[in-house]
């Protein structure tokens with residue numbers, strides 16, 4: 138599914154990723170944890186193609202293709218989805234219209250027919266049940282005035298609508314109350330299929346109780362410094378990062 | 388900025404063609420003789436000739452008073468180099484639409500305006516003005532049934548002279564300003580609307596202005612009178628061929644709303660803007676003003692300004708009647724070298740008068756966009772309220788946005804609120820859309836469209852679609 142080799146990236150004049158390796162097989166869930174500022178969001182940004190992040194080395198293969206050659210919208214159409222750590226507000230553009238445009242863009246890319254307003258409404262209502270989102274939010278401007286939790290739920294809803302093959306969740310759990318956390322996790326689990334992979338960026342073990350990862354990685358200083366099974370997350374929760382990162386910088 | 392932004396903002400003007408048709412055109416130059424010629428050509432009554440001549444006198448006296456306060460920069464206009472009258476040569480006297488010159492019908496068809504009543508959207512009547520004259524008005528019979536008058540200005544002068552004489556210049560006097568004086572002297576045609584007492588006009592009325600001839604100015608005049616308790620929605624659209632020379636368009640629009648009457652006036656202005664280097668394009672110097680004469684009357688201006696090299700335009704409301712309401716909704720987009728200085732004046736005179744101003748300026752390329760507005764509350768306007776909101780959106784970093792809100796409040800009881808924002812189309816917003824699969828071009832359209840939503844939703848449906856296409860966007864809000 139995804140093969141990252143020696144990835145280096147810089148933003149705002151600083152080198153952030155410094156030789157990152159990560160391989161994800163189809164159907165797998167990988168969790169990435171790591172201290173603040175270690176480069177987790179930067180990794181998500183590189184994978185989704187944010188223009189302000191410059192790739193300075195390494196390679197990324199996605200479904201056998203060179204991911205870095207594709208524009209952000211091509212990546213999205215090919216099934217890469219990023220649930221943003223900070224979802225963006227778009228005043229005056231209704232959430233419904235936005236999602237319909239997104240889905241139709243992706244469908245067009247796949248050579249599928251365009252959904253009209255009625256078809257889409259039906260589809261989105263189905264998906265909304267999954268994340269227990271209030272329909273009123275569909276008719277408001279994208280993320281405008283949404284509470285922190287509503288924004289995160291809206292990201293999960295978009296993921297459910299777009300059905301990506303590689304979903305990257307950047308701290309989707311932060312800002313969610315306990316119920317919302319469970320609901321969001323169920324949304325992710327419902328998406329799981331043998332041909333879909335999930336990369337979960339989180340600070341907390343709690344989310345991983347719901348979305349059980351196959352692998353857990355620790356990102357520090359722009360590299361993966363330790364990988365393990367789901368127990369690694371428990372260990373981190375207990376001991377913090379010091380015991381790993383100290384060793385890494387030594 | 389981005390490539391997509393460049394592509395969008397550098398789209399070619401679609402209406403730049405020229406109609407090859409025989410025209411009667413007056414040689415360039417302006418003197419009293421020209422004024423008399425136009426009046427004679429139109430077989431006008433004595434009073435109107437006198438009115439024009441007075442305007443001409445005023446204009447001559449204002450020789451050096453061409454306004455200079457606006458934030459626009461353009462070469463001095465040589466008024467003697469302009470022709471003040473040009474009309475397609477009629478092949479014969481017109482009895483019905485079937486006899487309109489096919490070349491003209493074709494021209495309007497290319498512009499997306501069908502003058503064929505059968506094919507036309509059922510609920511829009513059209514008056515088509517080609518250079519100096521009106522060439523066709525549709526749905527007249529249907530409108531006549533309701534006692535509604537909708538015809539070319541020339542016809543109104545012939546058939547409804549008393550009404551025209553009563554209201555002409557009652558809102559924009561001949562000497563109001565330099566361009567209004569010029570227009571009053573040489574106006575050639577335009578539209579006239581009268582809605583009788585208590586009548587709700589059953590269809591949208593619209594005038595489609597087209598400049599075709601070279602080196603001519605277009606000086607049309609629109610007069611709309613809504614009698615007590617009546618309602619009308621009026622639309623105006625404009626295009627012009629692509630030429631290297633600048634052309635002058637100096638129109639005057641007067642609206643009168645009597646007690647409990649409502650006029651909704653919408654404009655989609657798409658005159659040729661000039662090329663990417665600022666060569667050619669229309670100078671759009673327009674005086675638009677409405678008077679809410681009666682109690683509880685309402686005038687609402689909605690404009691989407693995407694064309695013209697230079698725009699100088701302040702659709703205004705004089706709120707005389709108690710509880711009368713004025714509204715101004717505006718989108719002005721300037722791209723390449725376009726300049727717009729536009730806004731409104733809300734003059735509160737009656738008690739409990741209310742006004743709303745929503746202005747959205749979009750600047751791209753090297754475009755300069757200025758909002759200039761005046762809210763004046765006179766001493767008697769107890770309980771008056773105004774809300775103004777002026778938002779600017781910058782696409783790229785070579786363009787500019789400027790806001791000049793003026794306030795004159797002479798009554799302590801009034802409530803005046805003003806909000807202004809300036810934002811840049813953000814990398815974050817674009818990336819968010821793209822990450823969802825939406826192309827950069829569509830994302831820009833979507834964001835711009837969202838920015839203008841409060842204004843676009845004021846437009847009648849047919850125009851909203853045209854306006855959104857003009858802004859290079861797909862239809863927003865189809866759902867929800």
Ligand SMILES: Nc1ncnc2c1ncn2[C@@H]1O[C@H](COP(=O)(O)OP(=O)(O)OP(=O)(O)O)[C@@H](O)[C@H]1O
Nearest residue numbers: 148149151153172173174175176177178179180189
């Ligand atoms: N555009 C930028 N300009 C300057 N510095 C940047 C930019 N983007 C990221 N950085 C810096 O790179 C480092 C990594 O940032 P990143 O957002 O990837 O961290 P993170 O691991 O996601 O942190 P957190 O857990 O707080 O979300 C930080 O020090 C950040 O300030």
Ligand SMILES: [Mg+2]
Nearest residue numbers: 177178179222
């Ligand atoms: Mg982060």
